Amino acid sequence: MSDLSSGKDNFDLGVRLRYVRQNAGLSQRELAKRAGVTNAAISLIENNQSSPSVSSLKKVLDGIPMSLTDFFALETPEESRVFFNASELVPIASGAVSFRQVGDMRHHNLQLLHERYAPGADTGRAMLKHESEEGGIVIEGAIELTVGDRKSILKAGDAYLFDSRQPHRFRNVGKVDCVIISACTPPYL
Known part of the structure; x- marks a missing residue:
């Protein structure tokens, strides 16, 4: 299994998945149903308590739908934000x-x-x-x-x-x- 959480400095897979899921208007439960995984699996990934394999992440993203390439290329507004007035x-x-x-x-x-x-x-x-x-x-x-x-x-x-x-x-x-x-x-x- 490949650990996806350490591929890029400061890359937060859980935050990114939550962002993508919410932008798609899906609850954790709905995404889990579409992807054929448990609700707990989605929750664990989003809370960075589980690092999915590439194939597991692809299965989850298929439920959105979104490609791995698009997922990793996406920059969420909050991820890029560092300073606040x-x-x-x-x-x-x-x-x-x-x-x-x-x-x-x-x-x-x-x-x-x-x-x-x-x-x-x-x-x-x-x-x-x-x-x-x-x-x-x-x-x-x-x-x-x-x-x-x-x-x-x-x-x-x-x-x-x-x-x-x-x-x-x-x-x-x-x-x-x-x-x-x-x-x-x-x-x-």
């Missing part, structure tokens, strides 16, 4: 708590956020919980972070890193906005 960050939450995201998470396994919490703002009384890991650095202000039964007030320069399956909550306990740069993998929001 501040104005290009995507707002995904606004108000007392705002999140602006770098890039399009349909094409990445890492979510990078610019977070802002107004004084007294928090993520809600109900603790958050999701299948990810997350970390961040406080840039300005202070944030009270509760993870499970642990609680700490983090100030500018302080950082955190935890398994997001643990219940957690963010709350600005200061008198000025709190700004955090955070990362989450796999993406949550």
